[in-house]
Amino acid sequence: MQGSANLNIMIKAARKAGRSLVKDFREVENLQVSMKGAGDFVSRADIAAENILKEELLGARPTYGWLAEEGGSQDGADPTRRWIVDPLDGTTNFLHGLPHWGVSIALEHKGQIVSAVVYDPAKDEMFYAEKGSGAWLNDSRRLRVSGRSRMIEAIFATGIPFAAKNTLPATLKDLAKLMPECAGVRRWGAASLDLAYVAAGRFDGYWERELKLWDIAAGYLIALEAGALVDGVRAGQEPLESGALLCANNAIFDGFAKIIREV
DSSP, X not given: OOOOHHHHHHHHHHHHHXXXXXXXXXXXXXXOEEESSTTOEEEHHHHHHHHHHHHHHHHHOTTSEEEETTTEEEOOSSTTEEEEEEEEETHHHHHTTOSOOEEEEEEEETTEXXXXXXXXXXXXXXXXXXXXXXXXXXXXXXXXXXXXXXXXXXXXXXXXXXXXXXXXXXXXXXXHHHGGGSSEEEOOSOHHHHHHHHHTTSSSEXXXXXXXXXXXXXXXXXXXXXXXXXXXXXXXXXXXHHSOEEEXXXXXXXXXXXXXXXX
């Protein structure tokens, strides 16, 4: 796909941050790690990647606002546009030497996500989308959600809450209801890639609670542009505002949603 100037900036920035992360990933045992909260780590690699993204994105578009996991938020001279960034989604995987983590970049315009990049440096997979232009993988592969229509053949992804998160009981209830009805559930530890995998047809659906905007902003648009239905875990709940998201292909969405929303 021939992307916009903004999308090209995002892809370039993601690749540059990815190179830095891959270098640190090879020496993961030597990383200096501090505790940011129970089970939630922040590393030198994470902060270095965010600094690269900030330099690249705000260097190219200095009037845009900024929201990122480590560096917080800042207003831009242009109040209608904002970068939303997670420099290392899947930090715990990264720090344990598991090669499943990504760089997530979204561009928000007037409250809508209009461009999105999720980059998996370990596998060199670049997922990207622009509103109204479809979703793509690397240079030329158009992404479409899976065509599976039977729940018993479907694989779902989720995040199982850790440490002191409040939604573990709800998630365990979800699993108890869903697993007898489907082909399996995966917990891979990177929300942005879970959504990208739904877009690519690798997962048939995904749900999770207690997410942050930077976790899902890019993956949300990529999934939508690949034909997924995306809603809140509760009917009518705004997923980007609530951080509680349910996503699946059109054929199984209603059955999936009914199971998760069942009280």
